[in-house]
Each structure stands twice: as structure tokens, then as C-alpha cells.
Amino acid sequence: MSTFTKTETAAMMETRLGVYQVLARLWIKEVDEDLLRGLESADFPELPEAPELNDAYRKLEAYLRSNEPEMLEDLAVDYAVLCRGVDPKKGAHPYESVHLNPMGLMMQDEWETVLRFYREVGLERSSEAIEPEDHLGIELECIARLCQRYLTASEQGNAQACADAIERQLHLLEAHLLVWVPIFAGEVIKIARTDFYRSAAIITAEYLSMDAQFLREI
Numbered sequence: 001m002s003t004f005t006k007t008e009t010a011a012m013m014e015t016r017l018g019v020y021q022v023l024a025r026l027w028i029k030e031v032d033e034d035l036l037r038g039l040e041s042a043d044f045p046e047l048p049e050a051p052e053l054n055d056a057y058r059k060l061e062a063y064l065r066s067n068e069p070e071m072l073e074d075l076a077v078d079y080a081v082l083c084r085g086v087d088p089k090k091g092a093h094p095y096e097s098v099h100l101n102p103m104g105l106m107m108q109d110e111w112e113t114v115l116r117f118y119r120e121v122g123l124e125r126s127s128e129a130i131e132p133e134d135h136l137g138i139e140l141e142c143i144a145r146l147c148q149r150y151l152t153a154s155e156q157g158n159a160q161a162c163a164d165a166i167e168r169q170l171h172l173l174e175a176h177l178l179v180w181v182p183i184f185a186g187e188v189i190k191i192a193r194t195d196f197y198r199s200a201a202i203i204t205a206e207y208l209s210m211d212a213q214f215l216r217e218i
Contacts, residue, residue, distance in 0.1 A: 020144035028137030056202035092187035
């Protein structure tokens with residue numbers, strides 16, 4: 001039985017929807033002016049009970065407050081190395097298949113497994129997406145869309161659809177994201193030149209772990 005009321009669960013699902021949309025945006029392409037301004041005005045939570053996550057939030061805040069004149073350019077360069085493969089020997093590679101395939105190859109069995117999952121849940125990636133389906137940003141966006149599916153089902157009073165949306169999210173976390181994102185985050189922490197992406201990597205990995213526990217409880 002859930003330890004949360006229906007109202008509490010819906011409120012947390014709404015919050016999670018926003019978090020996953022931001023995390024997806026962080027990794028799907030480089031930071032632009034709009035995203036940077038939005039993050040600068042954001043209120044990041046105080047989480048003393050989760051020291052690693054809390055510390056990463058504080059470091060991200062400090063970086064955003066630094067007002068470095070070349071911040072956007074520095075972030076673009078960092079992202080290009082980490083996620084665009086401008087130097088394959090130095091990249092962190094935000095693709096599930098690269099980290100789980102024995103030969104580190106893209107669009108192999110691991111990618112097909114992710115693709116099958118999307119088909120099973122009836123989700124299609126955005127027509128604007130150019131990355132393979134096992135890209136971190138797309139997997140995170142999938143969870144965001146499943147959050148919205150839960151909220152819609154909750155408004156309609158469809159308890160079975162709510163349960164299905166939760167189960168699908170937990171499966172994507174446990175069978176996919178939590179298996180490879182800690183590896184990716186570790187690579188980002190080693191390679192990144194900015195505190196922005198080092199902090200973003202820690203926040204992503206720690207939030208996914210904490211979020212999976214939340215879903216298990218409901």
C-alpha cells in the first residue's frame with residue numbers, strides 16, 4: 001500500500017515532471033541563454049539528508065552566480081567534448097549502448113531494448129529529436145512523459161493507468177537508467193572542465209537513485 005495519499009502523489013508527480021524535463025534539457029543539447037537564465041533564477045532544494053545531492057546543488061548555484069563573461073562559450077565547449085564526441089577519446093558519451101555494449105558500440109542490442117520499451121508504452125520520440133533513442137536526454141524525457149500520463153490518468157480517476165505509469169517509470173529506472181547513468185556521471189566528473197557539468201552529473205545520478213526509491217514506496 002502506498003505511504004502517500006492520492007493528492008500527495010499527484011503533487012510529487014507534478015514536481016517530478018518538471019525535474020525530468022529540466023534534466024532532459026540539460027543533456028539533450030548545449031546550454032543556451034534561455035536555459036541559463038532559467039537556472040539562475042531557480043530555487044534549488046536544501047537536502048541535508050542527501051549530502052551528495054545537496055552539495056552538488058550548492059556547487060551548481062555557486063557556478064551560476066559567478067557570472068563568468070564567457071560562461072555560455074565555456075559550457076558549449078564542455079558539452080561538445082562530453083556529449084558531442086568532438087574527441088571520442090575524451091567523451092563521456094550519453095548513450096546507454098555505449099556504456100553497456102561489450103564493444104562500446106552504438107545502436108546495438110541495448111538500443112533495440114530501449115526502442116522496444118518505447119513501443120510497448122506507446123511513446124514516440126519528438127520529431128525534433130536527432131539523437132538515438134538510448135540517449136540520456138530522451139530516456140529522461142520518456143519518464144517526464146510518463147509522469148504526465150500519470151497525472152492525466154489521475155484526473156480521470158483511472159487507477160489502473162496510474163499504476164501502469166508508475167510501473168513503467170520504475171522499470172525504465174531500474175532496468176536502464178540506474179544501470180548506466182552512474183557510469184556516465186563518473187566519466188563526466190572526470191572529464192568536465194566546468195563545475196556546471198560536474199554538478200549536473202552528480203545531480204542526475206543522485207536524483208535518479210532517490211527517485212527510484214520514491215516510486216518503490218508508492
